[in-house]
Amino acid sequence: MTATATDTEAFLEQFPAIASGNAPLWLNKARKAARDSFASQGLPTIHDEEWRHTNIAPLLKTSLAPAPISAAAAIQDARLAPLFAPVDGPRMVFINGRYAPRLSKVTALPAGVQVKALSEILLKHPGKLEHSFTDVLCLGHPFAALNAAQFEDGAYIELDAKAVFEQPIQILHYATVGASFPRTVIVAGESARARVIEIFAGEGAYFCNASTEIGADKNASVELSRIQRESETAFHTGLLQTRQARDSRVAVQSLALGGAIARVEFDSRLNGPGAEINLAGLYLGHGKQHLDQHIVVDHAQPRGTSRQFFRGVMDEKSRGVFSGKVIVRPGAQKTDAQQQNNNLLLSDDAVVDTKPQLEIYADDVKCSHGATSGKLDAEALFFLRSRGLSARDARALLTLAFAGEVVGSIKDESLRGYLESLVTNRLKTKN
Amino acid sequence: MAAPLLEIKDLHVSVAGTEILHGVNLTVIAGEVHAIMGPNGSGKSTLTKVLAGHEAYTITKGSVKYQGKDLLALEPEIRAREGVFLAFQYPIEIPGVSNTYFLRAALNAARKHRGEKELEADAFLELVKQRAKLVEIDAALLNRPINEGFSGGEKKRNEIFQLTMLEPTLAILDETDSGLDIDALRVIAGGVNAMRSIKRGFIVVTHYQRLLDYIVPDFVHVLFDGRIAKSGKKDLALELEKKGYSWIEEEIARTNPGSIKV
Structure with missing residues (x-):
């Protein structure tokens, strides 16, 4: 099935445009621009090179009207508690993309560390977020454009320069119905250090379209564990954008367990010399699950280091996709980039499509890639x-x-x- | 005479449509050590793999009884839990699976099978320490993934270490001596000899007589072209060492002309 302009229009109509009198003017403008961008890019189909192996047609058959506010009331702490990692630290809970203070626990933060709802930041310090929308056309990421247009709330984590917070900050996005658009912004100042665990979970059939941004300033260090354990009747699309300044370090562990169709995109840019990113991913499929990981690591400056280490275990009739690309820009000399993808197929009906790619425009670099798939x-x-x-x-x-x-x-x-x-x-x- | 531990009768085995064993007969009584010698390609390794239950081999004729049971009807893991152990000629590396973790699972699977209680962690570690000493294997190696980064000699030691841990009733050693220097050979033979007992049978497959200086067999059989061509006492091994396998070939040609396929 191919999505047409009519499909895109019908799909978009399910989500009423958001414009608020309280919101800064630039935000309303950005939302409108993002919505237009989604409409003009259209719903991706398997005829788009970047979506060749992932057919989202089933998403069009699901009713995605926004969840009623009341849906959150039924969710109790006891149901959510087992979803968190058993470690001390602040916890934020979002139900269907909306902040749930009664289920969250954000106390005792050290100086220089902020953990807040995006809605609060937009109200009090809207300027902090404007940069997050300058790239809002999200070309090549239609669902990220949709998130920018439709998000209702999200998490905002900021560490001042030199602030170090060893406790992981946990963010749980829990969904029950309709479409939700969680948005997380993590900003680490110069030489700051932050650890975040972002968990996506839920029950029933719904669509979670998430966006996470990490900005790491000079010599900052950010660790993110992204745990996608959605309901197996849900749809999940997520974009993780990382922007790194000189000598910063970002480490991500991505676990993909849930979703009927789930895709996570990594858009990683090493914008300062000596930056380092470490992406480790594991996707475990069974039933008829479709789990897609789509990675672009862009070395724009010299002496950058990147690692992609992704493994898939596909059972029954599940299908895994790995598409990983390393771009080394002219002048990004002494880049050290490695990319590895290994897949284990536990059944004859399981399928994996793997596509490691290198695009190198500098001549003094160390790049390697490899992919395997096989049985035990x-x-x-x-x-x-x-x-x-x-x-x-x-x-x-x-x-x-x-x-x-x-x-x-x-x-x-x-x-x-x-x-x-x-x-x-x-x-x-x-x- | 005691009931045989293992009784192989007229065993024919094919792999990928080609017959490798053309009617092997062998009886092992508990307490005995049988050496099986023979030139490359005579079917020695095939015999050991068949006894352990490898799927690649098809039994076209014959029978194997172990403690009176039809061994060939049992899954490999049931054979192991019933006391059959094969020390592999080429032990493989298994990344990510810790030696001790796996060995404890194996040991407890056998204990459960016999209706015994699982071994507690403390008792297990005590046993590991004791048996590691027997084959002089570095305890640090045992916490690593199975055979990962082990030298050839360490891998062979690890096989015999597992033998001493699992205390099988029938131990089959497939060219355990290959690739070992004389010191390692002595240590490994020491481990095997420590396990010799009237309750336990051994089949020691080797290409060279050298190993049999250290693990002295009760019987020596020569496997030639998929059949046991000659059996004798330990002196047979010395004779083979002196005269080479061509002597056997000539003898078969003389006594039974036309039986050798060229």
Whole structure:
């Protein structure tokens, strides 16, 4: 099925345009521009090169009218508590894209650290967010344009220069119905250090269209764990944009577990010399899930380092997509970029499409890429069985070992334990 | 005479449509050590893999009884839990799976199978320490993923270490001596000898007589072109060492002309 201009129009009509008298003029303008941008880019189809392997046609068959405000009232703390990583630190909860203070806990922040709702920032310090919308046409990212047009609220995290906050800030986006447009902005000042865990979850059939921005100033360090554990009847599209200044470091762990169709895009720009980004991703599909990871790392300045390490485990009739690109701009000498994607297919009906790409316009660089997909090693299975492990346990052990390498190197033990338990529980239910 | 631990009768085995074993007969009584020697390609490794239950091999004729049960009807893991152990000729590396974690799972699977309680972590670690000493394997290696970054000798030691941990009733060693220097060979043989017992049978597959100086067998069989061509006591190994395998070939040609396919 191909989306036409009529499809795009009908799709967009489900979401009433947002313009508010309280909002700064630039925001209303930006929302309108973003909405127009989405309309002119149109719903992506498999005829668009960047969407060749991901068909979003089923999204058009789902009613996505915005969730009623009242839908949040039924959600209780007890239901959400198990979704968080078991670590101390501030927690923000958004239900259907709207901030839920009664379910959040934001206290005892050290000096120089702000954790607030976007709506509050827009009201009190709108200037802080204007930069977030200067790029609002979001060419190549139609859903990001839609998010900019339609977001209702979001999370704003800012660390002043030299502020260091070791506790991870957890943000939970929980959805129940309709479409929601969570938006998260993370700003780390010079030499600041922040850790964020962003969790996407929910129940039922809905559409979560998320946008996350990380801005890391000179020598700043930001760690983000992005955990997508949506309902398996939900649709998820997410864009993570990172913008890095000189000598800054960004590390992301991305876990894709949920969603009927789920796509996460990484748009990473190393805008200052010596910047470093480390992207580690794991996608675990079963049933008829479709899990797409789409990555562009853009080295604009010299001495940058980037790592992409993505692994997929696809079972039953699931389909995985990895498209990773490294761009090295002219003058970005001494760039060190590595890209690796390995896929494990647990069933004959599972499919994976992998496309690692390098675009290099500088001559003194170190770049490598590689992709594999295959089944569990038959000799390893035989070895484990010949020592007494059941075929099922042997498969589970090898699968877990394959997946575990993505999260195994995380230094924070409690975070690693949390991610490992998500992976283990998921693989246990199927093996 | 005691009931045999293992009884192989007229075993024919094919792989990918080609017959490799053309009727092997072998009986092992608990407490005995049988050496199987033979030139490359005679079917030694095939025999060991078939006994462990590798799927790539098709049994076209014959039977294998282990403790009176039809061994060939059992899944590889059931064979292992019933006490069959194969030390591989080429131990593989398994990234991401810790040696000790896997070994504890294997040990407890066997214990559960026998209706015994699982071994607690403390008792397990104590056993690891004790058995690691037996084959002089560095305890630090054991916490690493299986065989990852191990030298050839360390991998072979690890196989025998697993043997000493799992205490099988029938241990099959497939060219455990290949690629080992004399010191490593002595250590590994020491580990095997420590496990010799009247309750346990060994099949030691080797290309060279050298190993049998250290693991002294009760019987020596020569596997030639998919059949046991000659059996004898330990002296047979010395004779083979002196005369080479061509001696066997000539002897078969003399006593049974036309039986050798060229």
